[in-house]
Amino acid sequence: MAYTTIDDPSEYFQTVLYTGTGATRSVTNTANAGDFRPDWVWIKARSFGESHMLYDSTRGVTKDLRTDGSNAENTNTTGLTSFDTNGFSTGSMQNVNKNTSTYVAWQWKANGGTTATNDASSTSIGNTDSVIQANTEAGFSIVTYTGTGSAGTIAHGLGATPNLVIVKERGNTNSWLVQSNLFSSSNFVTFLNRSDTGGENDSSTFNGTFPTSSVFSVGTHTGTNRSSGTYVAYCFTSIKGYSKIGSYTGNGSTDGPFVYTGFKPAWLMIKNVEQAGGQWFIHDNKRETFNPSNSSLFAESSQAETANNSALDIDFLSNGWKKRNTGSGANNDGIKYIYMAFAEHPFVSSKGVPTTAR
Secondary structure (H helix, E strand, O other): OOOOOOOOHHHHHEEEEEOOOOOOOEOOOOOOOOOOOEEEEEEEOOOOOOOOOOOOOOOOOOEEOOOOOOOOOOEOOOOOOEEHHHHHHHHHHHHHOOOOEEEEEEEEOOOOOOOEEOHHHOOOOOOOOOOOOOOOOOEEEEEEEEEEOEEEEEEOOOOOOOOOEEEEEEEOOOOOOOOOOOOOOEEEEEEOOOOOOOOEEOOOOOOOOOOOEEEEEEEEHHHHHHHOEEEEEEEOOOOOEEEEEEEOOOOOOOOOEEEEEOEEEEEEEEOOOOOOOEEEEEEEOOOOOOOOOOOEEEEOOOOOOOOOOOHOOOOEEEOEEEEEOOOOOOOOOOOOOEEEEEEEOOEEEOOOOOOOOO
16 A cells, blocks of 8 residues: 555645736635645646746746746746745736636745755765755755856755756756656656657766766756856655656557556656657646546647647546547557656555545
């Protein structure tokens, strides 16, 4: 049975839906555990085509990044304006608050905005200084650092080996670079803002080295380590009953693979890592509250949500999820996919209480 240390995942992850007003507004969460102050907020317009907007409490409010492009970090005082005790507030920017338009916001908790500086020369953890905001219980950290142009190692603060590291150069137009220890080679890298390729082999990106329980590595690639460049990294490790970064192989059948996570999913992102055209499919339990989940949003695309896209059919189950269609690149026969999922409820709580399916 899948016991967990996190009985209420809403303490650390929340999805909220809202309708824009075109004026300043607050968006309130409904976490079961009470107040939920997010540290990483990912907002996507649903009813019209607009960029994904990413904010975090380390870089600070008004600082946005966009997963559907290689854009440098932008400062906009009418985007996200505050991380609140039980949600967040926005200005009037149409990316996050166009009047009568619909939005989804995915939110993760790190350490309440409190960061710690790792002086690598003093701690002997890595060889490049970093600023870390870590939530070791939930397996998530936000790391900022300045590049050196030489291969290096950077502390991530998780106290466990990250299963996924996402890096973006803040001041230049470089792709979002993604590494996972689920990849067949430590040289392999894929891209959050691209679907034109599954990925490529490039030892200069993460120095051909998988992360360890204390550091992740960077090479000489400008996308991860330009001299004097500024970077943000989002690091994740799987937490039993709460989160899972894993892989599966497609079977090309309408009776697609069942993927066991040990919890009922609240959020799921999938990527084909072996073929061109592999989009980053995003599903959640708030945009659709019943099976199948098939409304399309893609991390690399600004397009509006398309409802009832049967090619995307996925069932959220009490202990994982199941693909119900052969289409749209999430179930090609013999092809490897990676995924990241967060829980609505563990399959079995720490008190032995099971959850139910949809």
